[in-house]
Amino acid sequence: MTRSIGDPPPGARSSSHPPPGVRAAAWLSDDVLLTVADTEAPNDSEGAPNTTARFVRAGGAEWISAIRVPPGVGPLTGGPERLVVANGDAALVLHRRDLEGKLIDLRALLRDHVASWTVEERVRFVAFLASLLAVDGASESLAEGAYLVREALRERLPLAVSEIAAPRTLHVDRLHRISERAFYIQGWCHLGDALLASLTAVAPEGSRVELAAHAFRHPRPDIAEFLRLREGYERTVPLGFVAYFETDAPSLRRDGWVVELRDDAGRGIEAIAPAPQAEAGPTRDAVLADLRIERRRNAALRENHIRPALTKLQELREQAVAIDAVEDYGSVPSKPSVSIVVPLYGRVDLIEHQLVHFANDPELGDSELIYVLDSPELGEQLAQFAGQLHALYRLPFRVVTLSANGGFSIANNLGAEVARGRRLLLLNSDVIPAAPGWLRMMLDFFEATPKIGALAPKLLYEDEAMQHAGIYFQQPAGEPEWWNEHYFKGLHRELPAANVARPVPAVTAACLMTDAGLYERLGGLRGLYVQGDYEDSDFCLRVREAGFECWYVPEVELYHLEGQSYPNATRQASSDYNRWLHTRLWDQTIQQTMAKFAADEAGAATRPTRVPRSQTVAEE
């Protein structure tokens, strides 16, 4: 990639008429050589150019080339035997001996050839070097080199101080590194009566991202109090800011982030950001916690910052997770009619409570039972235990161990990848059958029902109340968001209205039968949602989109001892987000679906009325 600003003006040759060719060279990093050369070069186009990038100064008097060298020909070996430095059509050939006299220290090159440039040119040059990281992959050594250049050349602004009397101030609370190019920043700034002109995040390697217009501003009453600002100040200009942003080029270096602030009069300050926090878990928690800073469902915050940050986090997490091992206990049928996928999270003891019932059910024999261990730290414990269980219960099953904790969606999807059955049953580990024969009944129903995409049975709590009898969507009065509700939840299993097999808007993934091919075509469960919840209705809505129905079959009953796997602490924040996102993606479809079901349903009496959500304390 080359950068130039047009053809050199006529008569650009300087009065001193320096000799053509390379004037100086320095190693920027182990794999990039910088050369300073004249703009006019002899027409020696012997061979193809190695030039990675080229930077031309304003005025066009010289250019600096950045040349990527192959591995093994770095500074320690004295450089490549032969180099070709290109300038548009022209090229310059350098031999190693040519370099010998010209090779100087990087700092010396900057001092002699770059330091005298204007601020704007220096800024451009730093950005140019930063952009090298985007090309052909970034190395730590290149990141270090770019950082050195940035530090040598950048215009330092006065350092921000958090003092009451300061006319302007800036502080970065936290910088989260989601990936090489995705970041999430939290901080605050105060400019007195001036207006914010720019708020720029500068990566250690030099990439610059402008945040002023993009960042989400929110009140920080604690800082307002600290700065002794007048009452009501934050009504017009909130002090806090959060932003999700992406850099053009990857940033590898931890230390060295700087945030620059400029007001409309051109006055500026800078703050050194703390070293980025790079662990996915705390980052996700911090982003979710920021849902609290909005007053009323602020779309800008959620859409521009929270959602991209969480989506990127989920994507990276899913990409990072793979199947580590597949272990078979006993001979699993090679052409099973149905594959049962059971994700395991946080505990493995529930397997025995499923097997003790499966063992009494001969119909399980033709199915493929797959346990997916989504808590790999329990792998050793499970490996010992699984063998024992197989010896005692004599049921074949498979254990798929994941490389890291990936979450509910990826655990199911990876289990499905391994599955060989025509039909697929997603089953939670805390679901146990009420009586034998349940699987056969579900399978028969599935096979006999045309246009069926998803099927779920009646699920019960331990006190004979219903936990699931189909899912419908409901908007509390005055609220835009759709909540997932279970028909007849809490009522006794024998309630007549709940014992009618019928199509329903959606069903639960705690016990969901579908076609394996359909599951694959739809891409399985989507990992957009944080920590479980809404993946099942999201899947069912896609099933409906594809032209299929979701059915509820009450003749089949199982117990679902829900809530035994997840801790409750973080559920609230992720629930809010998931619900917002779900509505954001499906609002229209849900409206149409519920309208259709309202028209079809034989009387509103079958659906229990509920107090509007806004008037109840949030459950779970």
Added chain:
Amino acid sequence: MPFSGVRATPKTGATVAKRKVLFICHNHPKVRPGGAEAYAYELHCALRDSSEWEPTFVARTGPPLSPTGRPHPGTCFSPVDGASGEYFVYGDDYDFDWLFGTMHHSKELYTRHFREFLLALSPDVVHFQHTLFLGYDLLREVRNTLPDVPILYTLHEFLPICHNNGQMIRTMDGDPCTHDSPRRCNECFPAITPQTFFLRKRFIQAQMSTVDRFIVPSALLRDRFVDWGLPPEKVKLEEYGRRIASAQPEPDDREQRDRLGFFGQLSPYKGIDVLLEAMRELHREDRREAGTDLANAVAERIGGSRPRETASARPQLRIHGANLDLQEHAFRDKFDRLLDETRDRVTLVGSYKRDRLSELMAGVDWVVVPSIWWENSPLVIQEAFAHGKPVICSDIGGMAEKVTDGVSGLHFRVGDSLSLANAIRRAVDSPALWDALRAGIPRVHTMDDHVPVVVGMYERLLEERAVEGVAAP
């Protein structure tokens, strides 16, 4: 190393080879006394005399009941005192999950050790007397390894139903409990969730579904277990059969019937503290009366009035029992204190061997069974009846079922020491009452009555299998 399972073929003209029954129990009475294991062993010994059946008795040993270590490397089994036909099976208790009745980490006890033993022994019938410390999983292993063999299970208390030591009394107030539910069990054990209790019940029932016949010695147990979920057609009522040494002896010529006896474990469930409190109350009453006697004697001397009727009899109590060391501190302290307060009336005889029972029974007129839990069919009641001793017992459960108030004994309000004191007072103050109750004692079900019934069950089950020709699920 698995045995090839070849059965020796009888020579022509020789008697048919005996069929084999395997008894599995949680303890051997030679190691620690206890009712269920005592009966189970008596049944085994009775069958040793049979010409058609050859019994083997397997009793679990190891902590907490016995300090014996693992006998030999590579095997859990070892013969009891060199006898053939009796085995200890050793188990650590660290892996045993009390709540679920299962081995938590390793199923090797079943899938390796028991499997080999079962294949080598090749029994025709397996009769469980208990699975405590062994695990309900053992039922499944027997079914897996010997698909054609009938499995029977004699229930001695409510352990499958109730986590409170199988007693079905509530932890918060000691009240008897009539039915289980996830919520109620959680009320007794707040640290264990209702869902966990639900899982426990389903787990135990699933393992028990491999059993062909349940034997219960009392209508109480039958009703409770059917209520809990056992299929009624699988549950048979059959009282314990006893081989008790003497026939009912002739009563001696005593004027007063004031000697009480307690026979059993010194645990709170057996109500021994209720009995001691009753003795203490009686002692206090007598001392008050003694004060009145003195006043009367003085009045007589002075006023020449007719003497009052003779003072009431003074009841004495002998406690025969053991296992105080297994109880909690608080109970042991309470017991010691009460014993101290009643030392004029109460003698702690200590543990006893069953073969000395007649001798010990001769020294008492009444047997008291003051248990605060339901009881099933207390062996001591059968033993008392066998020796012609009426029983004073709590008015609930198996006790009230086996002892009829006013016919073969007296009832008192469960857990109420005053009520017990009144019953004792009534009992000792009237020798005529003793004679009447003694006459009302029913015939004790003997081992000679019992064995044919049990063996009959084995044979019926074997016949059913032969007819079906397929392994039961």
